[in-house]
Amino acid sequence: MAFAVTSSASLSSSIDQPKAAHFSAFQAFDRLNSATTAVNFSRRRWSVTPLNAEPKRNDSIVSAAATVSASGLLNVEEVAGNVEEEDYVELAKELENSSPLEIMDKALEKFGNDIAIAFSGAEDVALLEYARLTGRPFRVFSLDTGRLNPETYKFFDEVEKHYGIRIEYMFPDAAEVQDLVRSKGLFSFYEDGHQECCRVRKVRPLRRALKGLRAWITGQRKDQSPGTRSEIPVVQVDPVFEGLEGGVGSLVKWNPVANAKGDNVWSFLRTMDVPVNSLHAKGYISIGCEPCTRAVLPGQHEREGRWWWEDAKAKECGLHKGNIKEENVNGGLQTNGTATHGDLFESKSVVKLSRRGIENLVKLEKRSEAWVVVVYAPWCRFCQAMEESYVELAEKLGGSGVKVAKFRGDGEEKAFAQEQLQLGSFPTVLLFPKHGSRPVKYPSEKRDVDSLLSFVNALE
Numbered sequence: 001m002a003f004a005v006t007s008s009a010s011l012s013s014s015i016d017q018p019k020a021a022h023f024s025a026f027q028a029f030d031r032l033n034s035a036t037t038a039v040n041f042s043r044r045r046w047s048v049t050p051l052n053a054e055p056k057r058n059d060s061i062v063s064a065a066a067t068v069s070a071s072g073l074l075n076v077e078e079v080a081g082n083v084e085e086e087d088y089v090e091l092a093k094e095l096e097n098s099s100p101l102e103i104m105d106k107a108l109e110k111f112g113n114d115i116a117i118a119f120s121g122a123e124d125v126a127l128l129e130y131a132r133l134t135g136r137p138f139r140v141f142s143l144d145t146g147r148l149n150p151e152t153y154k155f156f157d158e159v160e161k162h163y164g165i166r167i168e169y170m171f172p173d174a175a176e177v178q179d180l181v182r183s184k185g186l187f188s189f190y191e192d193g194h195q196e197c198c199r200v201r202k203v204r205p206l207r208r209a210l211k212g213l214r215a216w217i218t219g220q221r222k223d224q225s226p227g228t229r230s231e232i233p234v235v236q237v238d239p240v241f242e243g244l245e246g247g248v249g250s251l252v253k254w255n256p257v258a259n260a261k262g263d264n265v266w267s268f269l270r271t272m273d274v275p276v277n278s279l280h281a282k283g284y285i286s287i288g289c290e291p292c293t294r295a296v297l298p299g300q301h302e303r304e305g306r307w308w309w310e311d312a313k314a315k316e317c318g319l320h321k322g323n324i325k326e327e328n329v330n331g332g333l334q335t336n337g338t339a340t341h342g343d344l345f346e347s348k349s350v351v352k353l354s355r356r357g358i359e360n361l362v363k364l365e366k367r368s369e370a371w372v373v374v375v376y377a378p379w380c381r382f383c384q385a386m387e388e389s390y391v392e393l394a395e396k397l398g399g400s401g402v403k404v405a406k407f408r409g410d411g412e413e414k415a416f417a418q419e420q421l422q423l424g425s426f427p428t429v430l431l432f433p434k435h436g437s438r439p440v441k442y443p444s445e446k447r448d449v450d451s452l453l454s455f456v457n458a459l460e
Helices: 064-069 088-095 100-114 125-134 150-163 174-184 195-210 262-272 278-282 355-363 381-385 387-396 411-420 449-459
Strands: 046-048 084-086 115-118 140-143 168-170 215-217 235-237 252-254 370-376 402-408 428-432
Touching: 088 100, 088 235, 100 115, 100 125, 100 215, 100 252, 115 125, 125 150, 125 262, 140 195, 150 278, 168 195, 174 195, 195 387, 355 370, 355 411, 370 449, 381 387, 387 402, 387 449, 402 411, 428 449
Parallel strands: 046 084, 115 140, 115 215, 140 168, 215 252, 370 402
Antiparallel strands: 235 252, 370 428
């Protein structure tokens, strides 16, 4: 894939005619940097269609009380003027052979101040350089887990000064980190896997950051992890996280360097003479938290330095879960969450209900505690997408008198779930109140923890 852009004709027509300055094979566009330019951003609403989306649910709400009490969840925002439709599957095909610079320009043009670059402190500094070359204003955010290398913190400062920007840092919730460390110690991830720590320190802060955006830009490349990332598109409707509008399809994910090779990225960085993390010179390629990252030997793949004590299939933290490629039971490969999947909502805070357990819950007319139950299928991308928020809901409701549970409703249980549990599509969330035999079905497509919690609080 070529990185060089020698003509502005293929870029958006909104780019000013470039001046004569060249950096090697790259053209720099004569626009002011975002740090010093006041810009009126377009607030245009974009309607997007998620990949492999299930049909929109048209289930009736079981209880009139839900309609009144949860009215805030049911209001549909009226949009003035025309809503511009965008087929991101088709756009991904159109941009498949485009340069990273063209893809970056298209992303910034479409979303203005509602898009931000996710910067990890590694070689994805290339994204910032491409953004600078477009001449458009751009935002940058980063996740400070509290466990990064000193070199990475120094690098953040160098990047801010070089580009004249302020990185928007996101931090983990202090109480959650405190509870994790007090209960399991500082290095529990060496013994029971890194997913819990990553969920607290990375995934949840990322989820909060993305809730304020309509799109984000990542440095994912197909060659970073051929076993899990080889199907990354250059642009997609985010299959896991939600954006500003909330609900499925509310966030667009751009991967401008998806088709780039690591060697070409480094050639670009050297050509443009941009700052780089000093850890790279010490053998670090893929850089994460200090306890979980080490240098790799010559000939080793870059991901070998991440979570080196675990099996290669586990070398992801959950930030790009929707792009992970997994093996199915027949040895074939499927992508974007459609593969055979391990069970979901695995947490001590979530009760696993058997068929008999859910039948007993349905039969009860009075319950000592209210119950929230998700009817799910592990292979469903929308169930996967709400896993973090549902587990967090369970943790928040701990000790409140509301039990949080799950029931697997696919396969042999699907007919029962459709007849007895109002299953229309996965996931279906039900609230079994203390008083009243009939469960109330969660009516919204918004599956973030705040919306789920509002639903529970409104009816209990």
